[in-house]
Amino acid sequence: MKLVISKYGRVCLLLFAVCALAAPAFAQEAAAEIDPGDTAWLLVSTAFVIMMTAPGLALFYGGLVSHRNVLSTLMHSFFALCLISIQWVLWGYSLSFGSDIGGLIGGGGYLGFMGVGMDANGTIPHLLFAMFQCTFAVITFALISGAIAERMNFAAYAVFMLLWTTIVYDPLCHWVWGGGWLGAYGALDFAGGTVVHISSGVSALVACMILGPRIGFPESIKPPHSIVLTLIGAALLWVGWFGFNAGSALAANGTAALAFATTHTAAAMAGLTWALIEWAVNGKPTLLGCATGAVAGLVGITPAAGFVEVLPSIVIGAGAAIVSFIGVNVLKTKFGYDDSLDVFGVHGLSGTWGAMATGVFATVGAEGLIAGNPQQVWIQFVGVVAGAAWAGIGSFIILKVMSLFMNLRVSELDEVSGLDLSVHGEVAYNYTEAGMSPASHYKE
Numbered sequence: 534m535k536l537v538i539s540k541y542g543r544v545c546l547l548l549f550a551v552c553a554l555a556a557p558a559f560a561q562e563a564a565a566e567i568d569p570g571d572t573a574w575l576l577v578s579t580a581f582v583i584m585m586t587a588p589g590l591a592l593f594y595g596g597l598v599s600h601r602n603v604l605s606t607l608m609h610s611f612f613a614l615c616l617i618s619i620q621w622v623l624w625g626y627s628l629s630f631g632s633d634i635g636g637l638i639g640g641g642g643y644l645g646f647m648g649v650g651m652d653a654n655g656t657i658p659h660l661l662f663a664m665f666q667c668t669f670a671v672i673t674f675a676l677i678s679g680a681i682a683e684r685m686n687f688a689a690y691a692v693f694m695l696l697w698t699t700i701v702y703d704p705l706c707h708w709v710w711g712g713g714w715l716g717a718y719g720a721l722d723f724a725g726g727t728v729v730h731i732s733s734g735v736s737a738l739v740a741c742m743i744l745g746p747r748i749g750f751p752e753s754i755k756p757p758h759s760i761v762l763t764l765i766g767a768a769l770l771w772v773g774w775f776g777f778n779a780g781s782a783l784a785a786n787g788t789a790a791l792a793f794a795t796t797h798t799a800a801a802m803a804g805l806t807w808a809l810i811e812w813a814v815n816g817k818p819t820l821l822g823c824a825t826g827a828v829a830g831l832v833g834i835t836p837a838a839g840f841v842e843v844l845p846s847i848v849i850g851a852g853a854a855i856v857s858f859i860g861v862n863v864l865k866t867k868f869g870y871d872d873s874l875d876v877f878g879v880h881g882l883s884g885t886w887g888a889m890a891t892g893v894f895a896t897v898g899a900e901g902l903i904a905g906n907p908q909q910v911w912i913q914f915v916g917v918v919a920g921a922a923w924a925g926i927g928s929f930i931i932l933k934v935m936s937l938f939m940n941l942r943v944s945e946l947d948e949v950s951g952l953d954l955s956v957h958g959e960v961a962y963n964y965t966e967a968g969m970s971p972a973s974h975y976k977e
Contacts, residue, residue, distance in 0.1 A: 566653040566656065567651075567653045567656060567657060567658055568656035568657070568784070568785075570785045571655075571656040571657050571783070571784040571785050571786075572656075572657050572658065572661060573785070574780070574784070574785035574789065575657050575661050575662070575665055575780060575783065576661065577776065577780075578665065578775075578776035578777075578779065578780025579661065579664055579665045579668055579776065579780070580776070581772065581773045581775060581776025581777070581780065582665070582668035582669065582672065582773060582776045582777050582780065583614065583668050583671075584769060584772075584773045584776075585668075585672055585769065585770055585773030585774065585776075585777060586610050586611075586613065586614050586668070586671050586672045586675050587607075587610050587611045587614050588765075588766065588769060589766050589769035589770040589773050590610050590672065590675055590676065590766065590770065591606070591607045591609075591610035591611060591675075591766065592607075592762045592763070592765050592766030592769065593762075593763050593766025593767050593769075593770060593824075593828070594606050594607075594609070594610065594678065594679050594682065594766070594874050595607045595759075595762055595763075595766070596757055596758065596759040596760060596761065596762030596763030596764075596765075596766060597679075597682075597757040597763055597873075597874050598682050598683055598757070598758065598873070598874070599683065599755040599758055599951065600758040600759075600951075600961065600962060601950070601951025601952070601953055601954070602682065602683045602951055602952050602953060603758065603759075603953060603961035603962075604952075604953040604957055604959055604960070604961050605682075605683075605687070605951075605952035605953050605956055605957060606678070606682050606683075608687070608957065609675065609678035609682070609690065610675045610678065612690075612691065612694075613671055613672075613674050613675040613678070613694060614671050614675070616691065616694055616695065617667075617670050617671045617674060617694065617698055618667055618671060620670075620695060620698055620699065621663075621666075621667040621670050621671075622645065622646050622667075623644065623645055624641075624644055624645075624699070625667075625670055625698060625699065625702075625703050626643050626646065626649065626663050626666065626667070627639055627640065627641055627642060627643035627644045628699065628703035628704065628707065629666065629670075629702075629703045629704075629706040629707050629710070629711050630643065630663070630666065630706075630707070630710075630711045630712075631643050631707075631711075632712075633707070633711070633712040633713060636708070636712075636713045636714035636717065637704060637707070637708070637713060637714065638703070638704050638707055638713075639703075639707050639711050639712075643663075646660075646663065649663050655783055655784070656783075656784055657783060657784075662783070665780065665783075666706075666710075669706075669725060669728070669729060669777075670698060670702055670703075670706070672729070673698075673702055673725075673728070673729045673732060673733050674694050674697060674698055674702065674733070676729075676730075676733040676734075676737070676876055676880055677697070677733050677736050677737045677740060677876060678690070679737065679872075679873060679874030679875070679876040680737030680738065680740055680741040680872045680873055680874065680876040680877065681737075681740050681741055681744055681873065682873040682874055683747055683873055683948070683952065684744060684747050684748075684873075684942050684943060684948050684952075685740075685744060685941060685942060685943070686939070686940050686941055686942055686943050686956075687952075687956050687957075688939065689935060689939055689940065689941045689942075692935060692939070693740075693931060693932065693935060696931045696935075697736065697927070697928060697931055700927055700931060701732060701736065701923060701924050701927040701928065701931075702728075702732065704923070705727070705728055705732055705920055705923055705924065706728050708919070709722050709727060709728050709916070709920075710722070710728065715727075715915075715916050715919060715920075718912060718915065718916075719909070719912045720912055720913060720915070720916035721836065721837075721840055721891050721892070721895060721899050721901075721909070721912075721913065722836045722888065722891075722916065723778070723781055723792065723835065723836055723837060723838045723839040723840055723891075724777055724778045724780075724781035724792070724835045724836065724838055724839075725777070725781075725835050725836070726832075726835050726836025726837070726884045726885075726887045726888040726891065727836065727884070727888055727916050727917060727920040728920070729835070729884070730832050730835060730880040730881065730883065730884025730887075731880075731881060731884040731885055731888065731917060731920045731921055731924065732920055732921075732923070732924040733876065733880055733881075733924075734876055734877045734879075734880035734881020734882065734884055734885075735877070735881050735920075735921045735924045735925045735928070736924045736925065736927075736928040737872060737876035737877050737880070737881065738870065738872060738876075738877040738881060738925075739924075739925050739928040739929050739932070740928060740932060741870055741871055741872045741873065741877075742870050743929070743932045743933070743936075743941070744941055744942055745871070745942070746869075746870075746871035747871055747873065747948070748945060748948055748949060750871045751871070757821065760820055760821050763821060763824060764820060764824050767824035767825075767827060767828055770828060770831065771800055771827060771828075771831065774796055774800070774831045774835075775793055775796060775797075777835070778792045778793070778795075778796040778834070778835060778838040778839075779792040779793040779796065779838070781838070781839065782839055788839045788897075788898070789839075791838075791839055791842075791843075791897060792838035792839040794843050794846075795834055795837070795838050795839075795841060795842075795843055795845075795846035795849075796831065796834050796835075796838050796846075798834075798843055798846045798847055798850065799830040799831065799833060799834035799846040799847070799849050799850030799853070800827045800828075800830040800831045800834070800850065801827070801830070801850070802830060802846070802847045802850030802851050802854075803826045803827055803828075803829050803830020803831075803833065803850040803851065803853050803854040803857075804823045804824070804826040804827035804830065804854070805823075805826070806826060806830075806850065806851045806854035806855065807822045807823060807825060807826025807827075807829070807854040807857075807858055808822055808823040808826065810822075810854070810855070810858050825857070825861070825875070825879060826854040826857070826858070828879055829853045829854050829856075829857035829879050829883045830849075830850035830853045830854060830883075832853060832857075832879060832880050832883035832884050832887065833849050833850060833852065833853025833883040833884070833886055833887035833890070834846055834849050834850060834853070834887060835884070835887055836884070836887045836888045836891045837849060837887055837890060837891040837894065837895065839897065839898065840891055840894075840895040840896070840897050840898060840899050840901075841891070841894045841895055841896065841897065842894075842896060842897065845890075845894035845896075848890070848894070849886075849887060849890045849894065852886050852890060853883040853886055853887060856882045856883060856885075856886045857875075857878050857879050857882055857883050859882075860875070860877065860878030860879070860881075860882040861875045861878040861879070864878065865878060881921075885917055885921075888913050888916060888917050889910065889913050889914065889917065891909075891913060892909040892910035892911075892912065892913035892914075893910060895909060943955065943956065
C-alpha cells in the first residue's frame with residue numbers, strides 16, 4: 534500500500550522535524566543560564582558563612598567570657614542559626630528581596646519561599662541566592678549577642694532576635710540590596726558594611742546600654758577564660774569571610790578573586806596594626822589584640838571588598854584597627870558602657886570606617902573620591918547615617934516595648950551563678966576528677 538502525504542502534511546512533518554532537532558539546543562541554552570562553576574562557588578560560600586556563625590563566632594565569643602557563661606554564649610550563635618533560618622524562609626527573604634514597595638520593604642511574593650526555586654538568578658539558582666542571603670541575616674544578629682553576653686534573659690534574647698531581624702534587618706537589607714531607596718541612591722555596600730556591621734554594632738550599643746552593665750563592671754569582671762578558643766574562632770571567621778566577601782560577587786570570576794585578595798590583605802594589615810599599637814602603648818603585643826585587629830580588618834573591608842584594588846585595602850585594614858582600638862580602649866572607658874565583647878568598637882566603628890573608605894577608594898565597578906567622584910563620599914555618609922539611625926532607633930523601641938512584658942535580664946542570683954547552669958542547666962567543663970562537682974565549681 535502506498536502512503537500518500539499531502540502537501541500540507543509534508544509541511545507539518547518538516548516543522549515537526551525542525552522542532553525536534555531544535556529542542557535540545559533550546560534546552561541547552563536554557564540550562565546554560567545557570568553556570569555550574571558559579572553555582573559550586575556559591576554553594577561553598579554559603580557553607581563558609583554558616584561556619585562563620587557556628588562554630589566561628591560562637592568560639593570567638595565563647596572564649597572571651599567567664600567559664601560560667603561559655604555554653605550560654607555558644608548558644609546565642611547556634612540558636613540564631615536555627616531561629617533566623619526559619620524566619621528567613623517564612624517571611625524574612627520576602628521582606629528583604631520581594632517586589633519593592635515604595636523603596637522601603639519587599640512584598641509578600643516570596644513568603645514561605647513561594648516562587649523561590651531552581652530558576653536562574655543571574656548565573657546561579659534563585660534558591661541558592663536566597664540561602665546565601667539567609668546566612669547574612671543569621672550572623673548579623675548573632676554579632677549583637679556579644680554586647681549582652683553574661684546577663685540577658687534567654688527568652689528575651691529569642692524574642693528580640695525575631696523582632697529585630699524582621700523590623701530592622703529585613704527592611705535595611707531591602708534598602709541596600711533588594712531594590713530599595715539606598716541602593717537606588719547609589720550607596721555602595723559590597724558585602725554588608727552597613728547592612729551587617731553598622732546595624733549590628735549600633736544595635737549592640739543600644740542593647741547593652743538598656744540592659745545596663747554586668748554586676749561588678751568594670752572592676753570585678755573576670756578575664757576571658759580561653760584565648761585559645763577565641764583564636765580558633767577568629768581563624769574560622771577569617772576563612773569563612775572569604776565566602777562572605779568573595780561569595781558576594783555571586784560568581785566565580787575576577788571580582789570574587791579581587792574580593793578574596795582585598796579581604797585577606799586588610800585582615801592581615803589590621804592584625805599587624807593592632808599588635809604594633811599594643812606593643813607601643815603597653816609594651817607587649819597580645820594574641821587577643823592581634824586576633825581582634827584581624828576581625829576589625831575583615832569588618833572594615835567588607836563594604837569595599839569588590840570595589841577597591843589591593844593596595845587601598847592595606848589602608849582600610851590599618852584604619853579599621855586604629856578606630857576599633859580607640860573604640861575598645863578609649864571610648865568604652867570614657868563613656869562607661871558595658872559592651873561585653875566590644876561589638877560596637879569592632880563592628881560598628883570598623884563598619885562605619887569601611888563604608889566611608891569605600892566612597893574614597895572605590896575604583897572597580899564604581900568610582901569614589903580618588904577616581905574623581907567626591908559625591909560618592911556624601912552618598913556613603915547618607916547610607917551610614919540612615920543605617921545607624923534605623924538600627925539604633927529600632928532596637929531602642931523594640932527593647933523598651935519588650936521590657937513592658939518581660940524581664941530583659943536574668944536575676945542577680947542567676948547572673949552570679951553563671952548562665953550556663955542557671956539558664957541552660959549544663960556546664961562547659963566538668964571537674965569531677967578534682968573531686969569537685971560541676972555545680973559547686975560554678976557557684977564559687
